[in-house]
Amino acid sequence: MKKTSSLLLAALIASSMFTATVSADAKKGQKYYLKKLKACKKDGLKNGALFATKHTRAEWEKAKASGLVAEWTKICPHGEKKFAKMKEKDVTNLYDFVHKYASDGDVPSCG
Numbered sequence: 001m002k003k004t005s006s007l008l009l010a011a012l013i014a015s016s017m018f019t020a021t022v023s024a025d026a027k028k029g030q031k032y033y034l035k036k037l038k039a040c041k042k043d044g045l046k047n048g049a050l051f052a053t054k055h056t057r058a059e060w061e062k063a064k065a066s067g068l069v070a071e072w073t074k075i076c077p078h079g080e081k082k083f084a085k086m087k088e089k090d091v092t093n094l095y096d097f098v099h100k101y102a103s104d105g106d107v108p109s110c111g
Contacts, residue, residue, distance in 0.1 A: 024089070024092040024093050024095070024096045025093055025096060026093070026096040026097045026099075026100040026101070027097075028093040028096075028097075029090075029093035029094040029095070029096050029097025029098070030048055030097045030101075032090050032093055032094055032097075033048040033051060033094060033097060034048060036082050036090075037051075037076065037079045037082055039076070039078035039079045039082065040075075040076035040078060040079050042078040043075070043076045043077060043078050043079075045075070045076060048097065048101070049101060049107070051075060051076065051098065052097060052098040052100075052101035052102055052103075052105075053101065053102060053103040054075050054103070055071075055098070055102055055103065056102050056103050056104045057099055057102040057104055057105055059102070060095070060098050060099045060102055061099070064095060068091060068094075068095055069083045069084070069086070069091070072094075
C-alpha cells in the first residue's frame with residue numbers, strides 16, 4: 001500500500017511539472033526574441049521592449065486573430081525568415097511576451 005501511494009504521489013508531481021512546462025510564457029517569449037530576432041535591430045528595434053510596444057494589448061489581440069506572423073513581419077521585415085520558421089510554441093510564447101509588455105502593459109526589466 002505504501003509503495004502504491006508513493007508511486008501515485010510521484011506520478012502526480014511529475015504530471016504537474018509537465019503541465020507547467022507546456023503552458024506559454026512571456027519570459028520564454030522574451031528569451032526567444034533576444035536569441036533569435038537580432039535581425040530586428042536593422043529595423044530600428046534596439047530591444048524586445050520596443051518591438052512589444054508597437055501596439056496596445058487590444059491591438060495585439062486583434063493581430064492574433066488576423067495573423068501574428070504577418071503583423072510581426074510588418075514591424076520587423078528583417079526577421080521574416082525567423083518568423084516563418086517559428087514553431088507553434090514559439091509563436092504562443094512570443095505573443096505572450098508582446099501582449100504582456102504592450103504599450104499599455106508592463107515594462108520589461110531588460111531587452
